[in-house]
Structures are given as C-alpha cells and as structure tokens.
Amino acid sequence: MIDSDVFDFVERCRNHTATGPLLCDLLETVRNLGFEHLILSGVPLSGQKLAPMVELNGWPAGWFERYVEAEHAAVDGVCIYSAKTLKPFLWSEVPAKWSDTEGSRRVAGEATEFGIWSGFAVPMLSIHHWQSVLSFASSAKCCTLSPRHQVQLVTMAVYAGMSIQALSNDVDGDEGLLTDREKEVLLWAAAGKTSSETSQILGLTERTVKWHSTRAREAFGVATTTQAVVEAVRRRLIHP
Amino acid sequence: MITAHVVNAHNKHLYENEFDEFLRRRHDFFVHQKRWRPPSPDGRELDQFDTDAATYLLGIEDGRVVTSARLIPTSEPHMVSEVFSHMCERSGVPRRPDWAEWTRTFVVPDKRSTGLRGTLTQLCCAVMEYALDEGLSAVGGIQETYFMPHHGALKWRAEPMGMAREENGEWYIVAYIEVNDAALASVRKILGIEHSLLVRRGTQLPFFAPLREEGLAS
Structure with a gap:
C-alpha cells in the first residue's frame, strides 16, 4: 500500500454521506494491509451494553451476535484495554493482566472460528461515550505491521472516526435523553438520598421514584443508578 | 459561556493580569499534565x-482564564515550520499569511467535559469566528490524533499535510481546518448561539497585515 492510497481514502471520506458506504470503503482499503474485518464502537464500561454503541460493524456474520449474546465485552482483553489507553496498539500488546485471563483467552479462541486471529486497535475521543475504538482484525496468526503500515492505518482510522462523528446527526444529542423528573431523581440520588427519601422530598410514591431511576438507567444502558448519575454528570445533563 | 478576548x-x-494567568495555566497544562515542556522556575x-x-484568544468565564488559543500566520516562523516540517510530506509546510497556526490550547480541569457544548467547543467557535472576521482561509497545525473526531463532530473539514506519526510516545498529525461560513454556522448551531463570542479592546490590527515599524511611518 502506498501513501497516496491513504490520502485518496481521506478525500473519499468527505464525500460519504452514510455509514454503509464508508464502512465498505474502509474495509476494501485496509484489506491491502491484511485486515479483513473491523468495528468502530464506543468502548463499553462495566455494565454498559455494546450493541447501541457500535458505529461501524464490519465483523464477520455471526461473530458480533455471539460476542453480544455472550457479553464478551466484559472479559475481552482487547475491549478492556481499549478503555484504558489513548494510544493505538496491536492486540498482541495488550498487557497480560487483561489478555491472559481465562475469559479473554476464551474470546480469542472463539474469534478464530470466525477467521479472526490478530488485530490492531485505534482509540479515539468520543462525544457520547467514555471513548471510542476502531479495531481492525486479521486472519493472520500474527499481525505484523511495518511502521509505515501502522502510520497509514492510524491516519485512515482517524479520518474514519472524524467522518463518523460528522455523520451522526444529533446536534441536540443528549438533550432529550432524560425527562426533568428523571433528572430530579438522579440529582437527589447524587445527594445521597434513598428512593424512599426522594419520594418524600418530591411528594411521589417510592414506586414512581424507582420507575424514574429505571428509565434513566435504560436511557444510558447502565445497570445501576450510581452509573446513571455518573453518566448524567459526564454528559452535563445534571449539575449536582 | 466564555467570552474570547483578542490579545496581541x-x-x-490592557490584559496584564489575564495574560499572566494564561501563562500560569499553560505551565500547569503543558509542563505538569502533558510533560511536553520542562518546568520553568517562575x-x-x-x-x-x-x-x-502571535495573536491570542483568551477564553474568560466568571473572571477566570479557562481556555486559550494562540494563532500565528504560517508565513512567520511557527511550530510546524520549525519543529514538525517532516510531518508535511504530502503537501509541504504551508507558508501563507491567511493560514494560521493554532497552538497552545488548554481547558482548565474543572471545565473539561466530553460533551459537545463545553468550553472546548466554545473556544473552537471563537477561533472560527475570529478566523472568518480576519479573512483567513485555514487554521490548524500539529494536533493529537486522538482529538481529531472533535473536528468531525463540529462538521469541520481538516486537510492532512502528511501522515499521522508517533513522536515521543504520542500520535500527532499536521492538519488544517477549512475556514468558512458553514464551519461557523455548524459550531454555533451545536452551541445554540447566534451571537459573537469575541471581545476586542484597544488597538486592533488585522491578523496578517505586515507589522508597522515604529518611526518609519513618516
């Protein structure tokens, strides 16, 4: 692959008006570097569901479904490490602490059934999530990327990431995510109040307060009210 | 919401205190947090x-300098021409008075957020407004690749001068953002504002008119 192929891809990125053609273009271009599959997604933190965070899904048929169904994201070393570093990395460089666990080895083993053996990941800033990652997968047993190819891949990843942000048409983004009541309930939770206390403060039944908390958790795809409070603060929807 | 004071x-x-605060915040960020620069005794x-x-935009909110930008015409010596010229293998180092290098941007820790309506986007809006006012065609320079999606989110277009590269353990790319009405409109829409964020006090000279030499005017 030569540098001008990369800059040609960058040029084409500007003209893609939908994610489908962008995905096809990127897949076709990185095939020249030995990568057959890719995924661009928000990085799920514990308790968050992966599926709603996926922006470009170029994984082999069946693998994504299996990965989501089995909740592999919670144990996959590549996924866990993607939340912990800002720098591009080879999957083989994930520290043993996360890659050498039983769960992570099981995910890596299952992936080979779908022709995925090695890969390279590029973490990037995300507006709505902790951060995002563009992960490229290869059927080569060991992914060997020359420094030049690494540079080419990172450049394309960055422009793909920019294009995806430009295509997401959510200027109002998070604004309508929570109702005023849900925000109020989260604010009192942030102040350390139990549902029972909040129900007395707001003059609601405890059941109604719990219902609002549940709705807030669902809005962010998280498991606990504490996580929902953290998300709401991070997205500047509430100001405790 | 910040107001961005144009200081040159x-x-x-007129900005002695604010400028000193700006230099101290720069020290906090570029020396202590980023460790890009050695500590300075003062x-x-x-x-x-x-x-x-150089022209500075000092983003001031509630009496504090919370964010900043430094703009330098690329026709003058600037960071890309002096330090990162090897990263412009595609297009060469731009040397045009209407292309400004944008550096020294920080956001104070308590104003950082990953949301799109925060202080960083407000500063971007001020930079784009200033660049349009001054008739610039592009602003940019050396940037961390990690943050490039922010430009995408603002619907801004950034032209790469070369490939992304790893330098001292971090990945950078030299890229310039197109300055035009659409770029200002999109960032204002995101912020939900229609008003100017710029404040200009005292003598204002055009960004890229040649500096007058005192005493030669007669």
Whole structure:
C-alpha cells in the first residue's frame, strides 16, 4: 500500500454521506494491509451494553451476535484495554493482566472460528461515550505491521472516526435523553438520598421514584443508578 | 459561556493580569499534565513562538482564564515550520499569511467535559469566528490524533499535510481546518448561539497585515 492510497481514502471520506458506504470503503482499503474485518464502537464500561454503541460493524456474520449474546465485552482483553489507553496498539500488546485471563483467552479462541486471529486497535475521543475504538482484525496468526503500515492505518482510522462523528446527526444529542423528573431523581440520588427519601422530598410514591431511576438507567444502558448519575454528570445533563 | 478576548502585541497592556494567568495555566497544562515542556522556575510557560506575530484568544468565564488559543500566520516562523516540517510530506509546510497556526490550547480541569457544548467547543467557535472576521482561509497545525473526531463532530473539514506519526510516545498529525461560513454556522448551531463570542479592546490590527515599524511611518 502506498501513501497516496491513504490520502485518496481521506478525500473519499468527505464525500460519504452514510455509514454503509464508508464502512465498505474502509474495509476494501485496509484489506491491502491484511485486515479483513473491523468495528468502530464506543468502548463499553462495566455494565454498559455494546450493541447501541457500535458505529461501524464490519465483523464477520455471526461473530458480533455471539460476542453480544455472550457479553464478551466484559472479559475481552482487547475491549478492556481499549478503555484504558489513548494510544493505538496491536492486540498482541495488550498487557497480560487483561489478555491472559481465562475469559479473554476464551474470546480469542472463539474469534478464530470466525477467521479472526490478530488485530490492531485505534482509540479515539468520543462525544457520547467514555471513548471510542476502531479495531481492525486479521486472519493472520500474527499481525505484523511495518511502521509505515501502522502510520497509514492510524491516519485512515482517524479520518474514519472524524467522518463518523460528522455523520451522526444529533446536534441536540443528549438533550432529550432524560425527562426533568428523571433528572430530579438522579440529582437527589447524587445527594445521597434513598428512593424512599426522594419520594418524600418530591411528594411521589417510592414506586414512581424507582420507575424514574429505571428509565434513566435504560436511557444510558447502565445497570445501576450510581452509573446513571455518573453518566448524567459526564454528559452535563445534571449539575449536582 | 466564555467570552474570547483578542490579545496581541498592540493591546496586551490592557490584559496584564489575564495574560499572566494564561501563562500560569499553560505551565500547569503543558509542563505538569502533558510533560511536553520542562518546568520553568517562575511557573509561567513561554516558548520561542510567543512573539509579536502571535495573536491570542483568551477564553474568560466568571473572571477566570479557562481556555486559550494562540494563532500565528504560517508565513512567520511557527511550530510546524520549525519543529514538525517532516510531518508535511504530502503537501509541504504551508507558508501563507491567511493560514494560521493554532497552538497552545488548554481547558482548565474543572471545565473539561466530553460533551459537545463545553468550553472546548466554545473556544473552537471563537477561533472560527475570529478566523472568518480576519479573512483567513485555514487554521490548524500539529494536533493529537486522538482529538481529531472533535473536528468531525463540529462538521469541520481538516486537510492532512502528511501522515499521522508517533513522536515521543504520542500520535500527532499536521492538519488544517477549512475556514468558512458553514464551519461557523455548524459550531454555533451545536452551541445554540447566534451571537459573537469575541471581545476586542484597544488597538486592533488585522491578523496578517505586515507589522508597522515604529518611526518609519513618516
């Protein structure tokens, strides 16, 4: 692959008006570097569901479904490490602490059934999530990327990431995510109040307060009210 | 919401306190947090590009300098031409007075957020407004690749001068953002504002008119 192929891809990125053609273009271009599959997604933190965070899904048929169904994201070393570093990395460089666990080895083993053996990941800033990652997968047993190819891949990843942000048409983004009541309930939770206390403060039944908390958790795809409070603060929807 | 004060060699005397605060915040960020620069005994960070050719936007909110940008015409010596010229293998180093190098941007810790309506986007809006006012065609320079999606989110277009590269353990790319009405409109829409964020006090000279030499005017 030569540098001008990369800059040609960058040029084409500007003209893609939908994610489908962008995905096809990127897949076709990185095939020249030995990568057959890719995924661009928000990085799920514990308790968050992966599926709603996926922006470009170029994984082999069946693998994504299996990965989501089995909740592999919670144990996959590549996924866990993607939340912990800002720098591009080879999957083989994930520290043993996360890659050498039983769960992570099981995910890596299952992936080979779908022709995925090695890969390279590029973490990037995300507006709505902790951060995002563009992960490229290869059927080569060991992914060997020359420094030049690494540079080419990172450049394309960055422009793909920019294009995806430009295509997401959510200027109002998070604004309508929570109702005023849900925000109020989260604010009192942030102040350390139990549902029972909040129900007395707001003059609601405890059941109604719990219902609002549940709705807030669902809005962010998280498991606990504490996580929902953290998300709401991070997205500047509430100001405790 | 910030107001962005335009500070240059001609009105700097009006901003003595704010400019000093700006240099101290720079020291906090570029020395202590980023570790890009060695500590300075006086706790202020200055480099070789802080010359009379530079124009600063100081983002002020509630009386504090919370964010900043430094703009230098690329026709003058600037960081890309002096330090990162090897990263412009595609297009060469731009040397045009209407292309500004944008550096020294920080956001104070309590104003950082990953949301799109925060202080960083407000500063971007001010930079784009200033660049349009001054008739610039592009602003940019050396940037961390990690943050490039932010430009995408603002619907801004950034032209790469070369490939992304790893330098001292971090990945950077030299890229310039197109300055036009659409770029200002999209960032204003995101912020939900229609008004100017800029404040200009004292003598204002055009960004890229040649500096007058005192005493030669007659």
